[in-house]
Amino acid sequence: MMKRERPHIAVSFVSLLVLFLLPTSSALALTSSTELIEEHKAYDGQVITFEGEAIGDIMVRGDNAWIHLNDDQYGKMRSRKLSGYNSGMAVWLPANEAAKITTLGNYDNWGDLVRVVGTFNAACPEHGGDMDIHAISLAIIDPGEAIERPIETERIYWALGLGLSSALLFFLNRRKSRP
Amino acid sequence: MIQRPRILDYKNIAFYSGKIIFGVGLLMILPLVTALIFAEWNPALDFMIGIFSCFTLGLSMQLFFKTDHDLSWLQGMVVASFSWLLAMLLGAIPHYLSGHFASFLDACFDLMSGYTTTGLFLLQDLDHISHALNMWRHLLTYAGGQGIIVIALTFLVGGSGGVVKIYVGEGKDEKLLPNVIQTARAIWLISLSYLVAGSLVLWVIALFEGMPPVRGLLHSVWIFMGAWSTGGFAPQSLNTSYYHSLFFEMASIIIFIIGSFNFALHWAVWTKNRKEIYRNIEIISFTITLSIALAITTVGLIRMGVYPEAVAMFRKAFYQISSAHTTTGFMTIQARAFVRQWGEMGMIGVTMAMAIGASACSTAGGFKGLRMGVIFKALVKEIRGILAPESAVIVEKMHHIKNVVLDDGHIRSAMLIVLSYIMIYTVTTLVGVYYRYPFVESLFDAVSVGSNSGLSCGVTSPAMPALMKVVYILAMWMGRLEFMAIFGLVGFMYASVKGK
Secondary structure: OOOHHHHHHHHHHHHHHHHHHHHHHOOOOOOOOOHHHHEEEEEEHEEEEEEEEEEEEEEEEEEEEEEEEEEOHHHHHOOOOOOOOOOEEEEEEHHHHHHHOOOOOOOOOOOEEEEEEEEEOOOOOOOOOEEEEEEEEEEEEEOEEEOOOOOOOOHHHHHHHHHHHHHHHHHHHHHHHHH | OOOOHHHHHHHHHHHHHHHHHHHHHHHHHHHHHHHHHOOOOOHHHHHHHHHHHHHHHHHHHHHHHOOOOOOOOOHHHHHHHHHHOOOHHHHHHHHHOOOOOOOOHHHHHHHHHOOOOOOOOOOOOOOOHHHHHHHHHHHHHHHHHHOOOHHHHOOOOOOOOOOOHHHHHHHHHHHHHHOOHHHHHHHHHHHHHHHHHHHHHHHHHHHHHOHHHHHHHHHOOOOOHHHHEEEEEOOOOHHHHHHHHHHHHHHHHHHHHOOOOOOOHHHHHHOOOOOOOHHHHHHHEEEEEHHHHHHHHHHHHHOOOOOOHHHHHHHHHHHHHHHOOOOOOOOOOOOHHHHHHHHHHHHHHHHHHHHHHHOOOOOOOOOOOHHHHHHHHHHHHHHHHEEEEEEEOOOOOEEEEEEOOOHHHHHHHHHHHHHHHHHHHHHHHHHHOOOOOOHHHHHHHHHHHHHHOOOOOOOOOOOOHHHHHHHHHHHHHHEEEHHHHHHHHHHHHHHHOOOO
């Protein structure tokens, strides 16, 4: 049992060290989801740092939880300008670490921008071959915020105009159908 | 001599197409209600604009082209193919207004993908879209799977004899009951019953796996719609790998396999003829070709050495292959992982499964198991003919709901459709290769669009050339309607110009 736990302790120690040093050091560069997918062999089993917007749900499973981090332009730049598909990674981490996330990305919100340090698995043996990151710790870099979506008044006029024409046509159709 | 269509032909086509467009507007009411429940005001306005656009056009067509004449076969075919194009253009309005599409063409791509239960998409930033838009995306596949014409037949068109011609034009030729309206309603009875039961099962699993109740319910309904219709849309960008759940995967596999069965088979089981499951030629054909595709892919994966152990490898391979073979398009791996992890042999296994597809008269695409069965039986018949004495009469039978003696008509019809699919796959692949995508990747996505599968290895993206998007839209449309209705429309247009 002890032998199994040693690598986890080592990874944990390295992760905490990296988290502590990251703001002032570039010793361990950030890795993107594109790099992880395209160069999965090089990164498989390596301790990496990954940043992204927490989106969707926190799915707690016992003492651990699944979260999803998108490192695309939307979440990281809080940009509604179209810049392609979402891209990101699934992260498995202790539930108490996941609980630090207060805002998840969805239609209403930009999720918290978080940084995790953990081991990348190209095909995780523990999770049915999923590509994932087993993180030890999580830090909030930028808290999430509500996405402003002001009501577009021009659309109200369009909806009203088309609604009136529909009602008129419905009435005319009914009249024409009468024997 | 080609005869130019008469005014009555145009009137009939416009009148019935108008009814179908009105039906598309009615469908949008559900996403509108969703928007109102979740206080998504801009999407609510988008759907109001979409609904009233459909009503305005649909009712105008019914008012100005009112007719009491029955449809001819050609008119029925033209209504089926033409109304799908109109439904695409109008259904794309809320999509485009959402601000998640780079162009109206991209929005049309997603609409056609939804209606045809393909599942490929060009929508950007999926993880920030409204519940209403997600509801519309999934409802599209659910309605498209049963057939938007079936919906219109069920609710809007009376029992005229001509409607059977539109029904057949939509790629469905099984009559579960003597009357086509009753058949359309039977299809809905089956689909809605499974919707309730399947969504409930998925919801329980979602709650068990840690999803909050409301989002869990929405996701369950959407995933059911995507699975049952073999559509493949999912509410999150990670598709079904988002749930990290073996139970969720197993439930979705069961739903999309059942969803890919022929509606006639469903009806047989529904009416207590359970033995049909074991005897039906499509089920036998599906089981054999699924096993072959799985074997090819597994050999490829073993060679690549991607997965650390056999169980994980089987889980990934079986999910992707069964999703491909039922032309669903759900994925539990990243799109680029097909290229980077699975390698060419694994991709060829998946491509083969997509090309064959599932059952005729179902929500699935591809060659279809029935035709594979017919072609295989024809081959057996030929070989038996060579081996038998010259005077012998060779009779080959197959079982599909009832015992059928295979004749030249069955074989010719099956070969013609399979050949048409091969042509679509070829042309679409060539367009990809022309734009310098690698051959295997181009083939993979081309077969995916032509068979309405929806798996992608990364070729399909908002950045791909506009011409390629148009070709993909046409391939999805032709693959779903199984050509005859398209040939009818093209012939009708030609006759309109060149006829006398």
